[in-house]
Amino acid sequence: MTEVAAPTSALPEPGGPDPAAPVRRRRALGDNTIVVTLLAFVAAMVVGAILIAFSDPATRSASAYFFSAPMDTLRAAASAIGRGYAALFEGAVFNPTTAARGTVAGIFGPISETLVSATPLILGGLSVGLAFRAGLFNIGGQGQIVAGATCAGYVGFAWHLPVVIHLVVAIVAGMVGGGLWGALAGWLKARTGAHEVITTIMLNYVAVNMLGFLLSVKGFQRPPYGQAISNVVDANARLPHLLGSSLRVNAGLFLALLAAYAIHWLLTRSVLGFEFRAVGANQNAARTAGMSVERSYTRVMLIAGVLSGLAGVTQILGTNSAITGDIDAGIGFDAITVALLGRANAGGTVLAGLLFGALRAGGVQMQSSTGTPIDVVSVVQALIVLFIAAPALVRFLFRLHGSGAGAGQGLAKGWNG
Amino acid sequence: MKLELRGITKRFGSFTANDAIDLVVEPGEIHALLGENGAGKSTLMNVLYGLYHPDGGEILIDDKVVSFAGPADAMAAGIGMVHQHFMLVPVFTVAENVELGHEQTKGFGILDAAKARREVTEVSARYGLSVPPDALIQDLPVGVQQRVEIVKALIRNAKVLILDEPTAVLTPQETDELMEVMRTLKASGTSIVFITHKLREVRAVADRITVIRRGKVVGEASPNSSSAELASLMVGRPVQLTIEKAAHEPGDVIAEVDNVRIVDDAGQVVVDDVSFDVHAGEIYALAGVQGNGQTELTEAIIGLRPLDGGRITLSGRDITDSDVHDILRADLGYVPEDRLHDGLIGSFTVAENLVLDRYDSAEFSKGPSLDVGRIAANARQRVEEFDVRTQSVDAPGSTLSGGNQQKLVLARELSRPLKLLIVAQPTRGVDVGSTEFIHRRIVAERDGGAAVVLVSTELDEVLGLADRIGVMYRGKIIGEVPAGTSAETIGLLMAGTVPDDLPARLRDPGATATGSRTTVRTEEPL
Numbered sequence: 001m002t003e004v005a006a007p008t009s010a011l012p013e014p015g016g017p018d019p020a021a022p023v024r025r026r027r028a029l030g031d032n033t034i035v036v037t038l039l040a041f042v043a044a045m046v047v048g049a050i051l052i053a054f055s056d057p058a059t060r061s062a063s064a065y066f067f068s069a070p071m072d073t074l075r076a077a078a079s080a081i082g083r084g085y086a087a088l089f090e091g092a093v094f095n096p097t098t099a100a101r102g103t104v105a106g107i108f109g110p111i112s113e114t115l116v117s118a119t120p121l122i123l124g125g126l127s128v129g130l131a132f133r134a135g136l137f138n139i140g141g142q143g144q145i146v147a148g149a150t151c152a153g154y155v156g157f158a159w160h161l162p163v164v165i166h167l168v169v170a171i172v173a174g175m176v177g178g179g180l181w182g183a184l185a186g187w188l189k190a191r192t193g194a195h196e197v198i199t200t201i202m203l204n205y206v207a208v209n210m211l212g213f214l215l216s217v218k219g220f221q222r223p224p225y226g227q228a229i230s231n232v233v234d235a236n237a238r239l240p241h242l243l244g245s246s247l248r249v250n251a252g253l254f255l256a257l258l259a260a261y262a263i264h265w266l267l268t269r270s271v272l273g274f275e276f277r278a279v280g281a282n283q284n285a286a287r288t289a290g291m292s293v294e295r296s297y298t299r300v301m302l303i304a305g306v307l308s309g310l311a312g313v314t315q316i317l318g319t320n321s322a323i324t325g326d327i328d329a330g331i332g333f334d335a336i337t338v339a340l341l342g343r344a345n346a347g348g349t350v351l352a353g354l355l356f357g358a359l360r361a362g363g364v365q366m367q368s369s370t371g372t373p374i375d376v377v378s379v380v381q382a383l384i385v386l387f388i389a390a391p392a393l394v395r396f397l398f399r400l401h402g403s404g405a406g407a408g409q410g411l412a413k414g415w416n417g
Numbered sequence: 418m419k420l421e422l423r424g425i426t427k428r429f430g431s432f433t434a435n436d437a438i439d440l441v442v443e444p445g446e447i448h449a450l451l452g453e454n455g456a457g458k459s460t461l462m463n464v465l466y467g468l469y470h471p472d473g474g475e476i477l478i479d480d481k482v483v484s485f486a487g488p489a490d491a492m493a494a495g496i497g498m499v500h501q502h503f504m505l506v507p508v509f510t511v512a513e514n515v516e517l518g519h520e521q522t523k524g525f526g527i528l529d530a531a532k533a534r535r536e537v538t539e540v541s542a543r544y545g546l547s548v549p550p551d552a553l554i555q556d557l558p559v560g561v562q563q564r565v566e567i568v569k570a571l572i573r574n575a576k577v578l579i580l581d582e583p584t585a586v587l588t589p590q591e592t593d594e595l596m597e598v599m600r601t602l603k604a605s606g607t608s609i610v611f612i613t614h615k616l617r618e619v620r621a622v623a624d625r626i627t628v629i630r631r632g633k634v635v636g637e638a639s640p641n642s643s644s645a646e647l648a649s650l651m652v653g654r655p656v657q658l659t660i661e662k663a664a665h666e667p668g669d670v671i672a673e674v675d676n677v678r679i680v681d682d683a684g685q686v687v688v689d690d691v692s693f694d695v696h697a698g699e700i701y702a703l704a705g706v707q708g709n710g711q712t713e714l715t716e717a718i719i720g721l722r723p724l725d726g727g728r729i730t731l732s733g734r735d736i737t738d739s740d741v742h743d744i745l746r747a748d749l750g751y752v753p754e755d756r757l758h759d760g761l762i763g764s765f766t767v768a769e770n771l772v773l774d775r776y777d778s779a780e781f782s783k784g785p786s787l788d789v790g791r792i793a794a795n796a797r798q799r800v801e802e803f804d805v806r807t808q809s810v811d812a813p814g815s816t817l818s819g820g821n822q823q824k825l826v827l828a829r830e831l832s833r834p835l836k837l838l839i840v841a842q843p844t845r846g847v848d849v850g851s852t853e854f855i856h857r858r859i860v861a862e863r864d865g866g867a868a869v870v871l872v873s874t875e876l877d878e879v880l881g882l883a884d885r886i887g888v889m890y891r892g893k894i895i896g897e898v899p900a901g902t903s904a905e906t907i908g909l910l911m912a913g914t915v916p917d918d919l920p921a922r923l924r925d926p927g928a929t930a931t932g933s934r935t936t937v938r939t940e941e942p943l
C-alpha cells in the first residue's frame with residue numbers, strides 16, 4: 001500500500017513552540033469531573049434560557065414580526081431571561097427586595113427554602129447512591145419515603161410522649177418503616193433473584209396506595225373526615241426550627257448532614273461498606289473472597305431504605321405537619337438524579353442536593369414572580385444530568401479533549417446486577 | 418507497506434509507559450515485540466492503532482508521516498489489530514461480527530448477508546483461517562474466535578497486522594495452528610507485529626525481535642538467540658528457566674477429595690466421581706486440557722459450587738457444605754484461574770485488593786471500621802515482598818499489567834499461613850521474570866509444609882512443579898502418575914488415551930468408559 005487514506009492531521013514541525021500544550025491543558029480539563037459538572041450546569045442553563053424566552057408572551061409576540069425588527073425579539077428575550085434567572089436567584093439565595101426590610105425572614109428566607117428543599121433530596125440521593133455503589137438500582141425511594149413518613153407521622157400524632165423522647169421515637173419509627181420497605185426489595189432479590197428495579201417500583205405502588213387507604217381510616221384521617229389528610233403531628237414530635245419560627249429550615253438538615261457523614265464513613269472506612277463496594281464492583285471476586293453477595297443485597301437495601309425513610313421523616317416532622325397522599329413530593333425520583341449528579345458519593349450528593357434544592361426553591365419564586373413555568377427548572381435539572389451522563393457531549397460543546405467516560409458508563413453497568 | 422515508529426512517547430500522568438520508542442516493520446516480516454508484562458507493548462500498539470494519542474514522536478507509513486485520530490484512521494491506513502481481549506459480539510454470528518462497522522449493503526441500507534458470508538469464506542480460504550461463517554461467537558472456542566478477529570482485520574485490507582499476546586489464551590495445539598496462519602500471511606505479503614513474552618514462540622516464527630523493557634527499547638535480537646539470552650534481555654538480569662526444588666517429603670494427608678461429582682447449571686456432569694488426596698509438603702498437579710472439569714473441581718473445593726455427590730475434607734474436617742468464608746478461614750488459599758473475573762476488583766486499590774478476603778479479620782478491622790493504617794502498611798509490605806510493579810498502593814488494580822495482577826493475588830493468598838493452597842493457571846499471561854518468581858513462591862509454600870493443588874494446562878509447568886500428577890479428561894482423573902513421568906505419557910493422557918505401559922495401579926478403572934461430557938476444545942467445529 002502506497003497511499004495513506006486521509007490522515008486527519010499532520011504532526012507539527014519539530015522545533016517550534018509546543019502546539020500540543022493547549023491540547024494537553026484542555027484534555028486535563030476535560031477529564032476533570034468538577035469542570036465537566038460545572039460546564040454541564042452552564043450548558044443546561046443556556047438551554048433553560050432559550051426555553052424561558054420561548055415561554056415569554058412578550059418575546060413570542062415580538063417574534064411575529066421578527067424579520068422586520070429582529071432586535072425587538074432579542075430584547076424581549078434577553079429581558080425575559082434576565083428576569084427569570086434573577087427571580088430564580090432571588091428565590092434560592094438572596095432577595096435584595098425582601099432583605100431590605102431587615103427581618104431575618106427577609107434576609108435568610110431564600111436560603112431557608114433552599115435548605116428545606118435540599119434536605120430530603122440529600123437523604124434520598126444518599127439512599128440511591130449507596131444502593132448504586134453495591135450494584136443495585138433503588139428506584140423505590142418513593143415507596144420508602146412514604147413508608148418512613150407514614151410510620152414517623154403515625155407515631156407523631158397517635159402517641160403522646162414527652163418532649164425530645166417523642167421526636168426521637170418518631171424518627172426511629174420512620175427509619176424502621178423506610179428500612180423495612182427497602183430491605184423487602186433486597187431480600188426478595190437475595191432469595192428469589194427478583195430484579196430490584198421491578199420490585200422497588202412495585203413496592204412504590206403498594207406504599208402509595210396503602211397510604212391512600214390509611215388516609216381514609218378513622219384514627220389516621222383527620223376529622224371531620226372530608227379530606228385525605230392525616231391528623232396533625234404533636235409539637236413534641238416536630239423537628240425544631242433552626243432560625244426561628246418564621247423560617248422553615250429545621251433540624252432535618254442536620255439529620256441529612258449527619259447521614260451524609262455516616263454514609264461517607266460507611267463507604268470509605270467500614271467493613272460493611274468494603275463488602276458493599278466489592279459486591280457492586282465485581283460480584284464474582286466478592287464471592288470468591290468469601291463475601292455473601294445475597295446478604296449484602298438485603299443489608300444495603302435496608303440501609304438505603306433507612307435513608308429514604310429519613311427523607312420521609314424530614315418531610316413529615318419538619319416541612320409538613322400532616323401526611324397527605326403526595327408526601328413524597330417527587331423526591332423519590334429526583335433523588336435518582338441527585339445521586340447521579342453526586343456520582344454516588346456522600347460529599348457529591350450533598351452538593352447535588354443543595355443545587356437541586358436551590359433550583360426547586362428558586363423555581364417556585366420564578367413561577368410566581370415572572371410567570372415562567374416551573375417546568376423549565378425540571379428541564380434544567382434533567383439536562384444537567386443528561387450532560388453529565390454524556391461527558392463527551394460537554395467536551396464537544398466546550399471543545400475540551402478527554403478520555404474518561406462519565407457517570408453514564410457506571411450507570412449502564414448496574415442494570416444487569 | 419513499511420511502517421515506522423519514531424520516538425513514540427506516551428505518558429499516563431507522571432508515568433511514562435512508552436519512552437521514545439523507535440520501531441521499523443518491513444513489508445512482509447514477522448516482527449516480534451518481546452517484553453515483560455507492563456513493559457508497554459500494548460500501550461505502544463494502542464498508540465499505533467489510534468486509540469491513544471502519543472505525547473511525542475511520529476508514525477510513518479512508507480516514509481510519510483501520518484496521524485491517526487482513531488482506529489478508523491488506522492484501519493483505513495492498512496493497520497489491523499487483534500486485541501488481547503477480543504472485541505466480538507457473542508450473540509452475533511461470525512459473518513455478522515466480521516461485517517460489523519464494515520457492512521455490505523444492497524443499497525437503501527439493506528444488509529447483504531450473502532455477500533458478507535462470501536467475503537468471509539473467501540478470506541478464510543485464502544489464508545487457511547478456517548472459521549464457520551454462520552456459527553455464533555459464543556459457541557466457538559477461544560482459538561476460533563481469535564481467527565475471526567484476524568479475518569476481520571484482513572477483510573479491511575490490513576497490510577500490517579498487530580497481534581497482541583495472541584497465544585496467551587490458546588492451548589498448545591491452537592498455538593501451533595496460529596503460527597501456521599502467521600506464516601501463510603507473511604507469505605502473502607502481510608507484515609505482522611507479534612506481541613508476546615513467550616520465548617519459544619518468538620524463536621519459532623519471528624524474523625526480527627525487538628525487546629522492550631520498562632517502556633524503552635533495550636535491543637534487537639535474532640531469532641537464533643537462545644531462550645536464556647532472550648529472557649535475560651527481556652528481564653534485565655539472568656533468569657532461571659528451570660524450576661529448582663528439593664526432594665519431595667510428603668507429610669500427613671491434608672486434603673481429601675472423595676468420589677466428588679459435579680453437575681453444572683446446564684445439567685451436564687462436569688466432574689465425574691473424582692478422588693484424590695494431597696499431603697503436606699506436596700504439590701499435586703491437576704493437569705489436562707482446559708475445560709475438562711478442573712475449574713469446577715477447584716471451585717467446589719473452596720465452596721463456590723455445590724457438589725452433586727461426594728465429600729471433601731481439609732485436615733480431617735468435612736468442608737463439603739461449608740461456605741467460602743469458612744473454608745478460607747480454615748487456612749485454605751485460592752488463586753483463581755481468571756484473576757480479572759474472580760481474583761481481584763479492578764476499581765479497588767492495590768491495598769484493598771490485598772485484603773479482599775481478610776478485610777473483616779481482627780488484623781485489618783477494629784469493630785465495624787477498617788484499620789486503614791494496617792491495610793496500607795500491609796500493602797506496602799506485600800508489594801515490596803512480591804515485587805508488584807505499581808505506581809502506588811492506592812492505584813486501582815486494573816492499572817496493573819497482567820503479571821503484576823497475578824502477583825497481587827498471589828501476594829494476598831500467601832500472606833497468611835496455609836494448610837492448603839490451590840493455584841489455578843498461576844502463570845497464564847505472565848512473563849518469564851514473574852513466572853520464575855511465582856514458581857519459586859509456590860515451591861516455597863510446599864517446602865513450608867503446605868499442601869498445594871496446582872491446576873495447569875501448561876505441560877512444562879506441571880512437569881517442573883508437580884510431585885504427583887493427576888490428569889483430568891472429560892471430568893475424570895484418567896490417570897495419576899508420579900513426578901518424572903515423561904511428557905509423552907502425560908500428553909497422551911491429556912488427549913484421553915491411557916498408554917498401555919502405565920502401571921495398572923495408576924490407572925483409573927473408569928477412565929476408558931465413555932465420558933459424559935464432550936469438551937468443546939477436542940472437536941473443532943469445522
Ligand SMILES: Nc1ncnc2c1ncn2[C@@H]1O[C@H](COP(=O)(O)OP(=O)(O)O)[C@@H](O)[C@H]1O
Nearest residue numbers: 429434453454455456457458459460816817818
Ligand atoms: N490507561 C492507563 N492508565 C495508567 N497506566 C496505564 C494505562 N494503561 C497502561 N498503563 C500502565 O502502563 C504500563 C504498560 O502497560 P501495557 O502497555 O499494558 O504493558 P504490556 O502490554 O507490555 O504488558 C503498565 O505499567 C500499566 O500499568
Ligand SMILES: [Mg+2]
Nearest residue numbers: 458459501582
Ligand atoms: Mg499487554
